[in-house]
Amino acid sequence: MEFFDCNASYGVFSVPPNKRADTVDDLVNEMKWCGIQRAMVRHAAMVDESPIVGNPLLVKQIKDYANLEPSWAILPPQTRELGTVDQLISSMGENGVKALWAYPSEHKYLLNDTTFGELFEEMIARGIPLFVQRSIGSGGLQGWAVVESVLKDFPKLTMALVGHGSWGEDRYFRPMIERYENLYLDTSRYELDGGIADFCGTYGPDRMLFGTNFPNTPMGGPMLTLMHADISDDEKEAVAGGNLRRILAGVKL
């Protein structure tokens, strides 16, 4: 079974995690310690400095690591900081970037049709996934309410929320899983006893992505949980890495 982590980052954060992971080697060494083969990563500078800095820095720092996939943060196309939508897509193609992240409260924009309509339509057409963290805030909305507001306008958008709270959020996300066919969850904080098996039993294994939330959370917890979840080996393969590989393989740049 190949573990392909969809939710890992490293770098110097404004507020560092309890145990720092300043360099890409800190991340890679932890992956080796735990036996996690691949990761889609992001750099602290993408959030805490600017995507203008962090996006290219990430690509430069991981270029020699074949098991690390880059992902980038977005900004409103109207400010042209990352270029026009066409230029951003072109740059993603040149740098092998197949997934995007949004940090609306940190970067001070609204994650909505007015700001990102053109980009989201392009992402839908090209199968590019948009990842957000559970802590997301936009226009007075938080967390799942932001996801709902985006998917109401763009129901075909491939969207993943990672790090959903460990204290029980099924009542929030299950209605959206049923309504929006391209919505995904990660497993990094899905600690609920029997949660993975219950979710897969209801919705199948194709909507869940393995994640670790590194460097905030130990990799061993979500890894051992999935290894021994009460689901079939094929279902574990899908969650551990198959689903993320499928999503990224479907991206057309």
Next chain:
Amino acid sequence: MKNPSEITKEFVEKGLSEKCPVIDTHTHFGPGTGIYFPKLTAEQMIDTMDRCGVKFMISAPHMALVDTDRGNMQTAELMAKYPDRFRGYWGVNPNYPDRIERDVARYEEFSGFVGFKFLSDYHKIAITDSRYAPVLEYANERKLPILMHTWGNSAFDGPALVERVAQKYPDVTILMGHSGFGQWDKSIQVARDCPGVYLELTAAYSVRGAIEAMVEGAGSEKITFGTDLPWFDPHYGIGCVLFARISEEDRHNILHRNAERLFGV
């Protein structure tokens, strides 16, 4: 996997370890407010225990932390039905002080209870409040454990308050549930300096580096394992312990030895 731990390899391969059983010192059962539980019956919890190699659980149902009269009887029934798998904490709700004297008087009527459970952050009454005194005095006289929900910087059960209670009642064994989450340095200092205070890992294990800091600062002899089951899959917390940079002896201490010593199971 570069982690050389034999216990870890066994858990990775089989989901449990013959040589390193697990004792869960912080569990509940039954429906709880604000969460959907796929597995909440005693039988479902035993299924989880068997999958994860959990030998014993010390439990207080959610109800015992609200309506103690009904909830503690649930615990008594559970222990009578499955005496080889469960022990109980007697739940205390200080918002009903008229019940506390009666709770203490009734504690010994039922076999299987091994201590008390406080949930002060939720009850909004600080652990230093006089309403807890009958329980603390009783536990102090009999050297009983109390599992206290503790959270960093809480005005109700932060680690500095735990320290004051431990100094006043030195013979109580205090398990700091969640290890005073977030206020790690203070919690570790309290566990190190107060002989009767232990760090309990529920949720705390999910903060990378926290386990290593506790082992280094307080010693693995002062840490117990817990999951809040049916909230959290034991494999999640066990995985955090197994892949922490600690010794094999530390893993044994945390996952079972300390609880065996404290609870006689």
